[in-house]
Amino acid sequence: MDRVMTTLAYLCAAAAIIPLTWIIVYVVIKGLGAWDAEFFTGLPQLFGDGGGVRNGIVGTLVIVGLATLMGVPIGVMAGIYLAEYGNNRFGTVVRFLADTMTGIPSIVVGIFAFGLIVVNTGGFSAFAGSVALALLMIPVITRTTEEIIRLVPDSIREASLGLGVSRWKTILRVVVPTALSGIVTGVLLAVARVAGETAPLILTILGTNFPISANIFDGPSTTLSLQIYQLGAQPSPEVVEVAWGAAMLLVLIVLGTSILARVIFRGQSVRGR
Incomplete structure (x- = not known):
């Protein structure tokens, strides 16, 4: 019976890995042909050779970067509050709202940002997009930060407090540095999520x-x-090929970010043993 269950578990694990592997391989096969110098330096062309995605690369860096600058401080501070001071009714409400936000469809957040910023400012902007992505990042970072900080042993806090250090200095100078790699991991996973929105x-x-x-x-x-x-909706095969190339680049960015997050967290776990 044990052998049957073990085999079944392996098959289920393989069933979970195969679709991701299939997607990555298929995207690479379809998109690799679009990668050349013009792909990274040119602008999209709706007809002809298809052009490149330079503005898309720059826009991704700018918008995701701005979203990170807005979302990380709020998410980390909220996570610290929930872990250190959140055992009350207000903390329960914040925790519930953060969990709810992680399940809200991203299009709803987009509509909110549209009504709040685009309508009131009279135009589309990178800032409006950054706000929308930041709103998607904050609950993920908040809950990750809370869980990581809760893993810090109480003995570390007690040792610092026993030396006469204030609670906030203990949090900022002892607890947060101890949990820093886990917090960075949560931030990177949040970035990987919003990069493909x-x-x-x-x-x-x-x-x-x-x-x-x-x-x-x-x-x-x-x-x-x-x-x-x-670009993927255009009739030109050359333009569609550029879209596949952009998909390949985006998959590699998201995959690389996720791998980096795992490496950072695993490295800290090994050192902590």
Whole structure:
């Protein structure tokens, strides 16, 4: 019976891995042919040779970067509060809302950002897209930070407090540094999640085939995920090939970020033993 259950468990594990492997291999096969110098330096062309995705790469870095700058401080501080002070009714409410936010469809967050920023400012912008992505990042970072900080042994806190160090200094100078690798892991996983979001960006940055505006508060922008959506619907085979190339690049970015997060967390776990 044990052998049967073990074999069944292996088969289920393989069934979970095969679809991901299949997707990665298929995307690489379809997209590798689009990778050349023009792909990384050119702008999208709806006809002809298809062009490149330079503005999508820049837009992804800018928008995800801004979202990270906005989401990380809020998410980390909220996680610290829940772990250290959250054993009360307010903490329960915050924890419930964070869990709820992780399950809300991203298009709903996009509609919220559209109504809050795009409508009131009169135009699409990279800032609006960054706010939408930050709202998706915050609950993930909050809950990850809380769980990681709860793993820090109480003996470390008690030793610091016993030396006369205040509670906040203990948190900032002892607890957070001890849990830093886990917090970074949570941030990277949140970044990997939002890097591939498309629905909220359709409503906030619109998309463009031209160089993105230097003003993050005014003018349409684009990202790799949005270019995949827009270029993949074009009738030209060359343009569709560029979309596959962008999909391959995005998959590698997300996969690389996830692997980096695992390596950081595993390295800290090994050192902590």
